[in-house]
Amino acid sequence: MVDWNTLANNIIPPNDPCYFISFPNLTYVPTVCIQLNETFSPISRMSAQPHPSPPHRHVNNYIIHFPTPNFASVTGAFDTEKLTSVESNREYNSYSIQLNTNDTLTAPLSQGSYCRGWQQFVYVPKHEHPLCNHGCLFIEYWMIHYLYDCPNGWASVSPNPCFITSRSATSTPSITAANLDVTHLNVTFMRDTRTKKNLTVLSLYNKHLNTSYYYRTDFDPFSLQSQWKSLEFTIVGNSNGQKAYFNYGATINFELNVYTTEKPTKLPTLSHGTYTDETNNLTLIFNSLGYLGKKNYVLYSGHSQ
DSSP: OOOHHHHHHTOOOSSOSEEEEETTOOOOEEOOEEEOOTTSOOSOOOOOOOSSOOSOSOOSSEEEEOSSOOEEEEEEEEEEESOOOEEETTEETOOEEEEEEOSOBOOTTOOSTTOEEEEEEEEESSOSSGGGSSEEEEEEEEEETOOSSOOTTOEEOSSSOEEEEOSEEEEEOOOOGGGOSSEEEEEEEEEETTTTEEEEEEEEEETTTTEEEEEEEOOOTTOHHHHOOEEEEEEEOSSTTOEEEEOTTOEEEEEEEEEESSOOSSOOEEEEOOSSSOEESEEEEEEEEEEETTEEEEEEEEEEO
């Protein structure tokens, strides 16, 4: 039986890039679409390392590697136990949920073999943007080790990455730590039969809200679907290398489901590390991984001690 989230994630509104769908309905409702400055305040920064680089300096996270590329959809989900608070940068309910790609994407605008692309799918309960002071759902694109002036529309971040933020962000409610139990961050690749364009659809579902919020775009500078091979799914500090502190005794149970366009023949693998500079105080415990049909899955837990 196909669940409600799967059905809702396959709805393509004809004109609205920002919208929500509330359970149990399958009718979309347009919502506030915040026009971000495309170079406004990147939510995260990578460590600048020579290529090829291992996952970066923090080791309290997992990188999951998939032998079968061409993802159809990626869902990072979690439930919580005894979670009452989270803070970063000395601010309560400050965190980010991130679904990050491998940092080895071919960047078509790049100059030189050392330049590589990287992409982040992000939810924050509060953003620095004055119109995004509640929750915000958006995408960031990076070119690491870009050797010349950044392309038109891209901004430079020291020492040498170029970044650009999604043209818009979907405004959402701000989810407190106590209401984070059962939350999904999903990326689905779709083909719009009306416009003949390939779409990337980012969505956030939360049980407390009983609603999925969506941001849809046809901007795809890295042709991501064909290059996405490794990823991380995590809850970390809000931005700029901040650390998220969860209350003592809290547990977060992560479940990562990746559907590929072809049936996998090998298991996904894990390594310790991270692509983002944000971090947290969780200790991770691996539970299981496998595949069934075109679905790859990985289960792990994080404990605050």
